[in-house]
Amino acid sequence: MYPLKFKPILKERLWGGTKLNEVFGKPCTSEITGESWELSTVKGDVSVIANGYLADTTLQELIEKFPNEILGKSVVQRFGTEFPILIKFIDAKQDLSIQLHPNDQLAKERHDSFGKTEMWYIMDADPGAELIVGFNRDVSRVEYEESLKNDSLLELLNYEKVVEGDTFFINTGKIHAIGAGVLLAEIQQTSDVTYRVFDFNRRDKDGNLRELHTDLALDAIDYERKNDFKVDYSKESNSVNTMVECPYFKTNYLNLTESMVQDTLNRDSFTIFMCVDGEAAIENEFGKVNLRRGETTLVPGITEKITINTNGAKLLEVTI
Template identity: 80%
Template sequence: MNLYPLKFNPILKERLWGGTKLKDLFGKPSTSEITGESWELSTVKDDISIVSNGELASTSLQELIDKYPVELLGKSVVDRFGTEFPILIKFIDAKQDLSIQVHPNDALAKERHNSFGKTEMWYIMDADPGAELVVGFNKDVSKTDYRQSLTNDTLLELLHHEKVHEGDTFFINTGKIHAIGAGVLLAEIQQTSDITYRVFDFNRKDKEGNLRELHTELALEAIDYKKKDDFKVGYSKKMNSVNTMVDCPYFKTNFLELDKNFTIDTNNRDSFTIYMCVDGRALIENEFGKVSLQKGETTLIAAMSQKIIIDTEGAKLLEVTI
C-alpha cells in the first residue's frame, strides 16, 4: 500500500461571526464573506474529509481508515477508538466574537449524545491589536450566581478576559466556559465531537433575523464553576527541536520551529502524525512520497511510516499524535 503524506480538501463553514482571512491569508477556496472555519481533518458525520493529492485523491478519510486501520492510525489508536478518527483539526477566523459556550466531558456527552466530549487546544496564528479570549471565570461562582447573571445580562462580568498574541497557546478542558474573541485567527485541535452548549450570544440574530438557540439548561451540569488559571500553555521554542506543548489523554501536540532540514524517527510511534503549518513552508516526506505544505495547510502521515523528513528553510509546525 502507498500511504504517502495525505492532504485533504478543506471543509469550509460559514459562521455568523466569520470573515475572509481563511481565503485572504491561506488561500482557502471560499466565496463567502463569513467563512469562520476550515475543517482540515474530519470524520464527523456529513463532514468527512476527502483526499486532494496523489493517486488516492477523491478517497474519503473514513474509507482509508476502514481499509487500512492499523497501517494508517496505529494499533494503539485502533484499540482505543476503533475505526473512528479521534480528533478534529480546524483553522478558525473570528471576525466577530464567538458565543460564550462550554463543552461536556466524555461521560456527559456519551450519556446525552452518544458522542465524545470536546477537549480542545488553540494556537494563536494572528491577532488584531487588543484581541482577546474568554477563558473561565474570574472568581469562584455558584450555580445560582451563574443563573442570576444570565437573568441580569451580567455574565461577562464574571468571566476572565485574556489578551492574546501570535504564538500564544491555550488548553480548553471540558467544563471551561470560553469564547474566541473578534480579530483572532487560530489553529484548533480537538476531540472528534461537534457538541457545543451555547450560553450567551450577545443577543445577535442570524441572517433570517432569528436569535440563535441557547443551551442554558444543558450547560448547567457541564460547567466548572471554579476559577482556574490552568488554560495558558507554556512551552519551549527551541529551534530545530521537538518542543512539547500539550500531552493529554486525547492528543499530544509539539511545536517545531525549523530553519533547516529535520528528520524524525517514527519507527516506535504507534500513531498517525499530523502536521499543521502555522508559518512558512516545508516539504514533508515519508517512505511513500512527499507533499508541500504552506501556512494554513495540513497533512496526515500514516502510522506505518518509519521516518518523516521535513525539508525547509523556515517553517513553524504543530505536530499532533495520539
C-alpha cells in the same frame, strides 16, 4: 501510505470573515467563512483526500480499509476505526458565542459522542484582541444562573489579551469564547457538541436569535476559577518542543530553520502537521507533500521515518 492532504471543509458562521481566503488561500465563496475543517470524520463532514492516487477517497473509507496502517495499532485499540481528532483553522471577525463543551461521560450519555477537549494556537491577532477563558473568580451555580437572568454574565468572565504564538488548553466544562480579530489553529477531540450559553443577543441573517443550551450546560460547567489554560512551552529552534500532552492528543511545536528527520518506527500513531508559518516538504518512505501556512497533512501510522525539508517553518505536530 504517503502523506495525505485533504480538501478543506469550509463553514459559514455568523461571526466569520475573509481571512481564511485572504491569508491562507482557502477557496471560500462567502464573506462570513469562520472555519476550515482540515481533518474530520464528523458525520456529514468527512474529509476527502486531495492528493495522489487516493484522491477523492474519504478519510473514513481509508481508515475502514487500512485501520492499523493509517491510525497505528495502539490508536485502533483505543478508538477502533473512529478518527479521534478534529483539526480546524478559525477566523473570528466577530466574537464567538460564550460556550463550553461536555466531558466524555455527558457527551456519550446525551449525544453518543466524544467530549470536546481542545487547544488553540494563535496564528494572528488584531491589536487588543482577546479570548474569554474561564471565570474571573469562583462562581456558584446559583450566581451563574442569576447572571443569565440579569444579563451580567460578561462581568464574571476572564479575559486574556493574545498575540501570535499564544497557546491555550481548553478542558471540558471551561466556559470560553474566541474574540474578534483572532485567527487560530484548533486541535480537538472528534466532537461537534457545543453548549452555547450567551450570544450577545445577536440575530442571524433571517433575524432569528441563535439557540442557547442553558439547561444542558448547567451540570457541564466547571464553576471554579482555575489558572490552567495558558500553555507555557519552549520555542527552541530545530527541536521537538512539547506544548500539550493530554489523554486525547499530544501536540509539539517545531520551530525549524533547517531540515529535520524523525524516526517514527515505534510511534504507533498517525502524525498530523499543521503549518502555522513558512513552508515545508513532509516526506515519508512512500511520498511527500508540500505545506505552506494554513495547510495540514496526515502522515499514516505505518510510517517509519519522517523527513521535514525546510529553510524556515513553524509546525504543530499532533499525535495520539
